[in-house]
Amino acid sequence: xxxxxxxxxxxxxxxxxxxxxxxxxxxxAYVYYFGPAILVSLAIASVTALVAETILLIIRRKPxxxxxxxxxALLTAWxxxxxxxxxxxxxxxxxxxxxxxxxxxxxxxxxxxxxxxxAMAGFAAALIAFPSPMSHWSPPNQIxxxxxxxxxxLNHIFPEFANKRFVIDAESMATPLDSLKVHVSxxxxxxxxxxxxxxxxxxxKGTEMIAITYLLGGLFLWQxxxxxxxxxxxxxxxxxxxxxxxxxxxxTKHANPLFHLFGGATMLGAFFIITDPVSAATTPRGxxxxxxxxxxxxxxxxxxxxxxxxxxxxxxxxxxxVPLIDAYTIPPVFGRKxxxxxxxxxx
Amino acid sequence: MRKLFGFHGGxxxxxxxxxxxxxxxxxxxxxxxxxxxxxxxxxxxxxxSVQVGDHVLKGQTVGTPASKMSAAIHAPTSGTVIAIExxxxxxxxxxxxxxxxxxxxxxxxAIDFTPFPFAEKTRxxxxxxxxxxxxxGLGGAVFPSAAKLSADHxxxxxTLVINxxxxxxxxxxxxxxxxxxxxxxxxxxxxxxxxxDARDVIIAIEDNKPEALAAMETAxxxxxxGFQIVTLPTMYPSGGAKQLIKLLxxxxxxxxxxxPEYGVQCFNSGTAYSIFRAIALGEPVMTRxxxxxxxxxxxxxxxxxLGMSFRELLNLAVEESNTDGHIVGGPLMGYRIDSPDMPLxxxxxxxxxxxxxxxxxxxxxxxxxxxxxxxEACPADLLPHDMYWHAKAKNLERAADYSVRDCIECGACNYxxxxxxxxxxxxxxxxxxxxxxxxxxxxxxASRQRFEQREQRLARYESExxxxxxxxxxxxxxxxxxxxxxxxxxxxxxxxxxARARRTSSS
Numbered sequence: 001x002x003x004x005x006x007x008x009x010x011x012x013x014x015x016x017x018x019x020x021x022x023x024x025x026x027x028x029a030y031v032y033y034f035g036p037a038i039l040v041s042l043a044i045a046s047v048t049a050l051v052a053e054t055i056l057l058i059i060r061r062k063p064x065x066x067x068x069x070x071x072x073a074l075l076t077a078w079x080x081x082x083x084x085x086x087x088x089x090x091x092x093x094x095x096x097x098x099x100x101x102x103x104x105x106x107x108x109x110x111x112x113x114x115x116x117x118x119a120m121a122g123f124a125a126a127l128i129a130f131p132s133p134m135s136h137w138s139p140p141n142q143i144x145x146x147x148x149x150x151x152x153x154l155n156h157i158f159p160e161f162a163n164k165r166f167v168i169d170a171e172s173m174a175t176p177l178d179s180l181k182v183h184v185s186x187x188x189x190x191x192x193x194x195x196x197x198x199x200x201x202x203x204x205k206g207t208e209m210i211a212i213t214y215l216l217g218g219l220f221l222w223q224x225x226x227x228x229x230x231x232x233x234x235x236x237x238x239x240x241x242x243x244x245x246x247x248x249x250x251x252t253k254h255a256n257p258l259f260h261l262f263g264g265a266t267m268l269g270a271f272f273i274i275t276d277p278v279s280a281a282t283t284p285r286g287x288x289x290x291x292x293x294x295x296x297x298x299x300x301x302x303x304x305x306x307x308x309x310x311x312x313x314x315x316x317x318x319x320x321x322v323p324l325i326d327a328y329t330i331p332p333v334f335g336r337k338x339x340x341x342x343x344x345x346x347x
Numbered sequence: 348m349r350k351l352f353g354f355h356g357g358x359x360x361x362x363x364x365x366x367x368x369x370x371x372x373x374x375x376x377x378x379x380x381x382x383x384x385x386x387x388x389x390x391x392x393x394x395x396s397v398q399v400g401d402h403v404l405k406g407q408t409v410g411t412p413a414s415k416m417s418a419a420i421h422a423p424t425s426g427t428v429i430a431i432e433x434x435x436x437x438x439x440x441x442x443x444x445x446x447x448x449x450x451x452x453x454x455x456x457a458i459d460f461t462p463f464p465f466a467e468k469t470r471x472x473x474x475x476x477x478x479x480x481x482x483x484g485l486g487g488a489v490f491p492s493a494a495k496l497s498a499d500h501x502x503x504x505x506t507l508v509i510n511x512x513x514x515x516x517x518x519x520x521x522x523x524x525x526x527x528x529x530x531x532x533x534x535x536x537x538x539x540x541x542x543x544d545a546r547d548v549i550i551a552i553e554d555n556k557p558e559a560l561a562a563m564e565t566a567x568x569x570x571x572x573g574f575q576i577v578t579l580p581t582m583y584p585s586g587g588a589k590q591l592i593k594l595l596x597x598x599x600x601x602x603x604x605x606x607p608e609y610g611v612q613c614f615n616s617g618t619a620y621s622i623f624r625a626i627a628l629g630e631p632v633m634t635r636x637x638x639x640x641x642x643x644x645x646x647x648x649x650x651x652x653l654g655m656s657f658r659e660l661l662n663l664a665v666e667e668s669n670t671d672g673h674i675v676g677g678p679l680m681g682y683r684i685d686s687p688d689m690p691l692x693x694x695x696x697x698x699x700x701x702x703x704x705x706x707x708x709x710x711x712x713x714x715x716x717x718x719x720x721x722x723e724a725c726p727a728d729l730l731p732h733d734m735y736w737h738a739k740a741k742n743l744e745r746a747a748d749y750s751v752r753d754c755i756e757c758g759a760c761n762y763x764x765x766x767x768x769x770x771x772x773x774x775x776x777x778x779x780x781x782x783x784x785x786x787x788x789x790x791x792x793a794s795r796q797r798f799e800q801r802e803q804r805l806a807r808y809e810s811e812x813x814x815x816x817x818x819x820x821x822x823x824x825x826x827x828x829x830x831x832x833x834x835x836x837x838x839x840x841x842x843x844x845x846a847r848a849r850r851t852s853s854s
Contacts, residue, residue: 001769001772001773001776002683002709002769002772003709003712003761003764003767003768003769003770003772004678004679004758004761004762004769004771005674005678005679005681005683005699005701005706006360006361006516006678006679006706006762007709007761007762007764007767008358008360008762008763008764010720010763010764010765011710011765011766011767012713012716012765012766014765015716015718015765063711066710066711066713067713070713072716110714111713111714111716112713112714112715112716112717112766113714225720225723226718228719228723277716277717277718277719278716278717280717282717282719282722282730282732282733283722283730284722326733330730330733330748330749331728331730332728333601333602333727333728333729333750333753334354334355334589334593334599334601334602334726334727334728334729334753335589335599335600335601335602335604335753336599336601336750336753337599337728
């Protein structure tokens, strides 16, 4: 079958490229606060993803160029690298990326057929298999005790090639989210430790600025009509709402909404992770349910669970619910809308 | 200014209309041969009223309407009927149909056209006249106008919408018509208002046709009929009847229902023009204006005789040598034809010559990534990506659950799809298959009913028989079989004599 004689300019490649473009401000901020190591991680993940994608396409007897050039594997790699600790050793990044591309994407049928968000599947697999290096976060340059040079960062990423004498130790640090949990667990009150430099102004030194740049990148995606408001707004609203609720109940134990909005992977999740179209809900009301569920689960895992952040597990869980959500939220068709509910029709 | 209500979705493809609107409408010269399909409208084909060898005059009826859902066909010029046979006709699925083929004599002798005394006639008489003049909707569906106007939907018409939106790219015939002959169009609208007994009359034109808008404004002012001209923001498919009605009145006419059930009638501006000609001049529909555009040296609009071949029209506009195909209609809802050796019909508003440069062939389709661009573009509020999934898997029931029948096949989803999937083609196919399935189901139901009735009849017959033979039980079996053979023999004899009778009468 042939498509219409004229088609628009949008292509899958363009969609993926624009999403990656939306990540660039975040990457720049990342480099500013945590050093250029993230670029190395991005490169490792990208190369791994492209090689894995090519090999899998050959094995599956699919045309290689049309699929490799769609840039979807590259985007998965970027999202994964940005989610992982910046000084992750190369083998950890590679393993996570391989899991994302081979298991989460191609085993399920490749582009368009993966029920789970590949980047989050790779992240979760790495977190479960290698919990220690996956919680090996580093402090932002601005508050680190010693200045970490790029060479030192490389030594962390490629420990095999490092000159052992010069490896700086103990340059790892818990994330603001994790620190909060630890401090609260030893019965400290938030107001007593929130002055610590790691917590920054809103939600963590460095982290909060990166979150703001992700927000800007996300607004770019919205302006480009690649995402609709439903997913990010519902995600952020529920996240803020839950934080506000718990903060009201006990402000000594629970951080304020701004901390949860700009801390951890909230912004990355709201605009770049839950918006992965293949694995997210697609109906307008479905998107709201999907995003709200993801936010609620993220919050619960963050605050009550055993992991520092919960976006990955929350999204993977909600991915499972997508067929159900979509099936029960089919919007009314033209001319068949219920008469009175004009507000619902607007959704 | 009338408040516009908007509808969900829509796209903004490049219009490509200026190419063909820089030149006025030109009368195409008389061709030497005309091929007039008997079915140029929705419903039943016309019945030929001429025979091979007959000499016909311009305006003479050559096909009479077969029923109410049919329209007459007329000779566009004088000449001789040289054949009545099947000929390729423009259609999405490349079929042929019975056509009256006329060799023209170049004299262009016409019958007497007498204006129809509209004021003295009853509504029914006017509608009969429109049917006899071959007036059909020129917006694309070619629905017989008389049938549309005579259907009773138990609802007075409050609004008459004249569709001059012409939202599909490349097509400019309505635009040029309104620009050059606005008075005739407005007078046609006045007749339509009278026939519909509509209170409000809205003439809707997209804002990318300022000349047509200005011309129509002036004509409406001069006419003094109080018609309202509404400028629509340019957006495809605002000219879809249901989308247009939603835009103007906020009434959503569901799929499978008709606008008059909601008190609205919608006619294309070209149809209003045909109605004007049919009543004020007494002229049947013999020509139409068609946009010849795309890969031609002088894209423009021609007023051409129905039955003229597309190839001749393309030659008039000087088709470029690197043309690699042709589209009848617009690039979104039109269809490709194998060869332009097909006649101009009432439905054909545009023919586009294509080339690799103007219409670069799409890259092969990629899998759907569920990006939702199609959902955002769909003017029928459907979920094309989900329907596609089911339509592709031939899961017709699930596709129907997603209201595939409500798809208006506008192609907006195809246009926005980043994976270049021919979504609307899948839906078109699913709709056809669903219709076939419904027909088959109805047939199966009817057959089952007939079978059950027969069983009951036989049971009744047998029980009656058993009762009558109850006194003579041991003879019953042979008696029954004798009866059966006798019945069978009688039936065979009857069939044979019927067949004989048929043979003698037909020879």
